[in-house]
Amino acid sequence: MKLYWIWLLFNVVPWVFAFLYFAGDMSGITWRLLGLSVFFILFFIMPLVKHHQITAMILLAANAVISVITLYPQQEQGFNPFLLLILSLLIGEAYYRLSDALAAIVTAVAAAGILITILNTDLSLPLISFISIYFLLYFSALILYKQTKNKHDDLHARYDALLSEYKGLKRRLASEEETARQEERVLIGHEIHDSVGHKLTALLMQMEVFRLKADEKDKTQIQSLKTLANESLEETRSAVKMLKQHDVGGLQGVIRLIRKLETESFIRIHFSVKHGAFTVPLTGEQSFVIFRSVQEALTNIMKHSHAREAEVSFETPGGSVFRFEISNPVKNNHRLKEGFGLTSMRERLEKIGGELEILKTEEQFIVRGFIKIGEQGEHNDPDTTR
Numbered sequence: 001m002k003l004y005w006i007w008l009l010f011n012v013v014p015w016v017f018a019f020l021y022f023a024g025d026m027s028g029i030t031w032r033l034l035g036l037s038v039f040f041i042l043f044f045i046m047p048l049v050k051h052h053q054i055t056a057m058i059l060l061a062a063n064a065v066i067s068v069i070t071l072y073p074q075q076e077q078g079f080n081p082f083l084l085l086i087l088s089l090l091i092g093e094a095y096y097r098l099s100d101a102l103a104a105i106v107t108a109v110a111a112a113g114i115l116i117t118i119l120n121t122d123l124s125l126p127l128i129s130f131i132s133i134y135f136l137l138y139f140s141a142l143i144l145y146k147q148t149k150n151k152h153d154d155l156h157a158r159y160d161a162l163l164s165e166y167k168g169l170k171r172r173l174a175s176e177e178e179t180a181r182q183e184e185r186v187l188i189g190h191e192i193h194d195s196v197g198h199k200l201t202a203l204l205m206q207m208e209v210f211r212l213k214a215d216e217k218d219k220t221q222i223q224s225l226k227t228l229a230n231e232s233l234e235e236t237r238s239a240v241k242m243l244k245q246h247d248v249g250g251l252q253g254v255i256r257l258i259r260k261l262e263t264e265s266f267i268r269i270h271f272s273v274k275h276g277a278f279t280v281p282l283t284g285e286q287s288f289v290i291f292r293s294v295q296e297a298l299t300n301i302m303k304h305s306h307a308r309e310a311e312v313s314f315e316t317p318g319g320s321v322f323r324f325e326i327s328n329p330v331k332n333n334h335r336l337k338e339g340f341g342l343t344s345m346r347e348r349l350e351k352i353g354g355e356l357e358i359l360k361t362e363e364q365f366i367v368r369g370f371i372k373i374g375e376q377g378e379h380n381d382p383d384t385t386r
Contacts, residue, residue: 004047011043011089018071018082035070039063050097057102060094061109068113072120079121084131087114088138095142096149103146111135192236200233251278251314254291258298258312267298267308274315280322286371289348290324293356296341297326297367316373323370330365342367 015036022032042059049055064087071080087110094106114135118128204226211222255271262269282290294312301310310328317323338346338358345367346356354371 007093008043011040011086014082014085014089015039018080018086021080021082022077032070035066039066039070042066053098053102057094057098057105060090060098060106064090064106064110064113068110068117072117079117079123079127083114083117084134091138092142095146100146107139197233197236200229200236203229204233251280251282251287251290254287254294257291258294261295261298267301267310269298270309270311272311272313274313276316276319277314277322280316280373282322282371282373285352286322289352289354290322290369290371292348293345293367293369294324294326296345300339300341300367301326301328301365320373321370322373323368325366325368327364327366329363330360345369 019032019036022029042063046056046059049059067083067086067090071083071086073079091103091107091110094103098106114131118131123131207222207226207229211219211226214222251273255273258269258271261267298310310326313325315323342356342358349356349369349371352371354369357366357368359366359368
């Protein structure tokens with residue numbers, strides 16, 4: 001915004017001096033003021049069409065024509081030197097905002113206006129030479145600036161691409177580490193289940209047989225040993241169940257991971273946690289799927305939305321369902337089409353008994369999912385040491 005006001009000042013000052021140049025002869029001041037008004041109307045419209053290069057080129061070319069017509073000398077009036085500054089600003093803005101081809105069109109219009117003005121004005125040879133040298137140096141500086149700007153834009157694009165690749169690689173590395181940890185947990189759980197759990201169960205059975213055959217004086221000691229073995233078996237079962245769970249840690253862990261993702265991807269996230277959501281007994285698998293779903297939705301925002309903010313809410317309506325929702329503002333009317341990420345998210349939720357709903361309005365893109373509380377734990381956490 002500060003740059004906009006500076007650019008406005010740069011345009012106002014030459015026009016003020018251009019009108020002061022005609023102070024001695026105010027003939028035709030009405031239509032000159034009209035031309036000035038139209039010039040600044042188009043100037044104020046320019047920021048609204050800065051992303052549409054052809055429209056911006058038309059406005060800049062129109063302003064060049066208006067400038068030449070407004071400051072065109074009448075009868076005995078001399079050439080207005082401030083016209084050079086005004087057209088120079090327009091050409092400079094064209095090379096800053098537009099591609100080389102479109103900027104060349106604006107330059108051609110401005111150069112044609114200057115040439116027509118010079119041909120219809122009685123200028124001395126030194127003054128014509130000055131104007132020619134001025135534009136020669138000015139265009140040389142513009143070409144140098146454009147080359148520098150193109151190199152800067154290219155470096156900036158490469159930096160953004162590398163930064164995006166780095167963040168993606170970092171997320172993949174974290175995901176692979178999580179997968180490796182989980183596989184190791186499952187492997188250890190299976191080892192415990194297949195070795196320690198089975199052996200303890202066999203030991204209990206043999207001790208029970210031995211107790212039935214033992215003398216009465218030894219039964220008390222055998223029962224004590226059997227109780228100790230049974231406690232060891234129960235602790236083994238608890239260890240196996242804990243090893244099966246992911247390392248996310250409920251809704252608090254999900255939010256912690258999302259906050260970490262927020263700092264890495266420079267997205268501003270607004271959380272809304274309804275009453276009871278923090279106390280929901282989510283299993284490790286459910287927490288992991290919720291985090292991955294939110295992560296995929298935020299990644300989708302980074303790829304397809306100009307907005308760098310999102311709203312994430314968690315709630316437990318009725319206490320039997322855990323629901324999450326991710327929404328972000330949109331400014332386009334493109335037709336909704338599910339890609340691989342959203343399809344994978346849907347399949348992952350359906351695998352644990354949940355559902356996914358995707359909505360798109362004129363102002364919002366919404367991803368909403370829910371999981372039935374308790375169902376996943378009962379389905380996936382049986383007593384594996386039986």
